[in-house]
Amino acid sequence: MTADPGARARPARPPRASGAARRSAWGRALRPWLLLAPALLVLAVLLFWPLVRVLLVSFQDYGLRQINTGENNWTGLDNYRDLLGDSFLWTRVLPNTVLFAFACVALTLVLGTLVALLLTRLGRTWRVICSTAIMSAWAMPAVTGTYVWIWIFDPLDGVVSGGLDGLGLIEPRETNWFTERWSFYAIATLNVVHHGFPFVAVTLYAALLTIPRELPEAALCDGAGPWQRFRLITVPAIRPAFTVVTLLSIIWDVKVFAQIYLMPGGAGANEDVLNLGVWSYIQSFSRNEYGTGSAIAVLLTLLLLAVTVVYVRTLAREGDEP
Amino acid sequence: MTRRTSRAGRLGLGAAVAALLAFTLFPVYWMVSSAFDPAAGRRGSDVLPSGITFDHFGHVLDEGDFSRYLANSALVGLGTVLLSGALALFAAVAVARFRFRLRTKVLVMILMVQMVPLEALVIPLFLQMRDLRLLNSLIGLTVVYLAFSLPFAVWTLRGFVAAVPQEVEEAAYLDGCGWWRMFRSVLLPLVAPGLVATSIFAFITAWNEFVFAFVFMQDDARYTAAVGLHRFFGQYGTDWGAVMAGSTLITLPVLVFFVLVQRRLAGGLAAGAIR
Numbered sequence: 356m357t358a359d360p361g362a363r364a365r366p367a368r369p370p371r372a373s374g375a376a377r378r379s380a381w382g383r384a385l386r387p388w389l390l391l392a393p394a395l396l397v398l399a400v401l402l403f404w405p406l407v408r409v410l411l412v413s414f415q416d417y418g419l420r421q422i423n424t425g426e427n428n429w430t431g432l433d434n435y436r437d438l439l440g441d442s443f444l445w446t447r448v449l450p451n452t453v454l455f456a457f458a459c460v461a462l463t464l465v466l467g468t469l470v471a472l473l474l475t476r477l478g479r480t481w482r483v484i485c486s487t488a489i490m491s492a493w494a495m496p497a498v499t500g501t502y503v504w505i506w507i508f509d510p511l512d513g514v515v516s517g518g519l520d521g522l523g524l525i526e527p528r529e530t531n532w533f534t535e536r537w538s539f540y541a542i543a544t545l546n547v548v549h550h551g552f553p554f555v556a557v558t559l560y561a562a563l564l565t566i567p568r569e570l571p572e573a574a575l576c577d578g579a580g581p582w583q584r585f586r587l588i589t590v591p592a593i594r595p596a597f598t599v600v601t602l603l604s605i606i607w608d609v610k611v612f613a614q615i616y617l618m619p620g621g622a623g624a625n626e627d628v629l630n631l632g633v634w635s636y637i638q639s640f641s642r643n644e645y646g647t648g649s650a651i652a653v654l655l656t657l658l659l660l661a662v663t664v665v666y667v668r669t670l671a672r673e674g675d676e677p
Numbered sequence: 678m679t680r681r682t683s684r685a686g687r688l689g690l691g692a693a694v695a696a697l698l699a700f701t702l703f704p705v706y707w708m709v710s711s712a713f714d715p716a717a718g719r720r721g722s723d724v725l726p727s728g729i730t731f732d733h734f735g736h737v738l739d740e741g742d743f744s745r746y747l748a749n750s751a752l753v754g755l756g757t758v759l760l761s762g763a764l765a766l767f768a769a770v771a772v773a774r775f776r777f778r779l780r781t782k783v784l785v786m787i788l789m790v791q792m793v794p795l796e797a798l799v800i801p802l803f804l805q806m807r808d809l810r811l812l813n814s815l816i817g818l819t820v821v822y823l824a825f826s827l828p829f830a831v832w833t834l835r836g837f838v839a840a841v842p843q844e845v846e847e848a849a850y851l852d853g854c855g856w857w858r859m860f861r862s863v864l865l866p867l868v869a870p871g872l873v874a875t876s877i878f879a880f881i882t883a884w885n886e887f888v889f890a891f892v893f894m895q896d897d898a899r900y901t902a903a904v905g906l907h908r909f910f911g912q913y914g915t916d917w918g919a920v921m922a923g924s925t926l927i928t929l930p931v932l933v934f935f936v937l938v939q940r941r942l943a944g945g946l947a948a949g950a951i952r
Contacts, residue, residue: 496884497887503704549700
């Protein structure tokens with residue numbers, strides 16, 4: 356908008372009002388679209404069209420034959436009728452997905468907030484040590500992190516069963532935490548929280564740093580107790596960031612895939628531990644029922660769409676553009 | 678704050694720090710020490726490895742073909758970083774510096790797109806890549822990762838571009854720069870920290886991604902490291918020393934990256950998340 360010669364010649368006037376700017380209006384109107392075009396094209400081809408296509412496939416009985424010939428095989432809402440009428444969805448997959456996400460989000464947020472507060476109370480050296488340790492937890496990729504946790508909880512030679520065996524608490528060869536639904540998800544939760552809390556801690560710590568130094572001191576002079584100072588100074592300072600990390604955590608934890616799929620029995624062998632993402636994958640790529648798999652994927656998307664609406668609304672309310 | 682902390686408070690802080698360090702570092706320690714342990718599979722709960730050996734690393738790199746997988750991952754990651762950095766910066770300048778019709782709609786759309794569960798797009802993207810004959814190609818995977826990292830990169834960089842004062846740009850115009858020259862010598866250096874943050878994010882997205890690489894890459898010469906590790910896991914049963922050596926090789930570059938740039942990363946992500 357300031358790129359036209361008119362604006363350059365008369366810098367004192369607001370550039371948008373200058374006559375030359377109006378003359379080159381076409382160039383100006385085109386420039387943002389030229390800059391946006393590559394990004395929008397990529398998003399359209401690789402996110403929008405697939406999103407439409409998963410919906411189209413979910414209304415079909417789409418198997419190997421359709422994969423190979425590319426022809427359509429419309430069955431209307433049959434896939435959804437089968438899915439929603441199946442008690443497996445309501446008693447297994449949905450509880451697995453939602454409860455697991457809830458536990459992960461709650462623990463991630465509590466731990467992340469506590470660690471952020473802890474960082475503000477440390478001296479420089481210990482803060483660097485702690486934040487480096489946090490970074491190491493964050494840096495471990497989901498895939499390798501999952502393998503490490505499986506190894507730690509390995510029923511035969513893992514450190515936990517070895518340690519508990521040494522204390523005489525368990526019979527190592529008779530305890531397998533991966534076969535039972537609750538212990539399976541407890542380990543998955545530990546894995547996801549370990550990987551997820553650093554983002555929350557680092558973001559909230561950055562938000563805490565925006566509090567001017569004088570503010571808590573002034574509050575202290577006015578006789579505010581620690582709880583009052585926390586409620587009146589700390590909470591408002593981190594609230595916008597907290598909203599964002601909460602919603603991002605929900606979104607990430609609802610659609611967890613690798614951390615479940617890679618666990619023993621998680622790839623379909625143990626139906627008790629399926630969540631929406633893994634179920635969709637197995638229906639499609641192991642059983643070649645791409646229609647059903649797509650319908651499950653659409654359900655997952657709808658679940659997250661609800662969260663997204665809240666996310667956008669909250670951002671808008673925080674006074675941010677748009 | 679520390680100066681007024683009481684004795685009990687100091688003790689509490691110490692305990693909290695110890696717990697934090699144990700929780701964050703234990704998995705990393707266990708992974709690395711098992712990778713060097715000659716008898717990793719029979720380790721049990723021994724805190725120290727029974728010895729130091731590089732055999733597991735040699736094994737995964739030679740017989741496990743891991744060097745090829747790591748190279749594939751690095752190529753895909755690098756391609757993703759370069760493409761997403763360029764496309765995102767252009768788009769960010771467009772939405773942060775120009776007022777045009779539909780601008781708000783484009784912004785909302787980019788935000789919404791960021792929330793699409795990528796796991797739900799495995800099936801259609803598989804079909805699409807199959808139609809385009811890009812299934813076993815590193816380029817196909819790079820393009821898909823580009824789409825994944827783009828919305829976040831645009832959204833983050835937009836904050837950085839908006840933070841550059843308009844006056845700085847106008848000064849450049851007064852000095853006789855054209856728009857492109859201004860972009861190159863004024864805007865680009867000033868948003869460099871944002872580019873660093875989004876590049877790291879893009880690289881790590883690509884380096885860590887599992888499910889798409891798992892579905893797309895059927896020829897094992899094209900496996901990325903994350904997928905190669907999975908095959909390795911199945912093929913050799915529970916050779917934990919080897920699996921941990923592979924895990925260490927995958928984790929190490931990311932770990933070094935994170936620790937080196939941690940201050941900038943925190944600032945960049947926070948700027949993106951808060952703005």
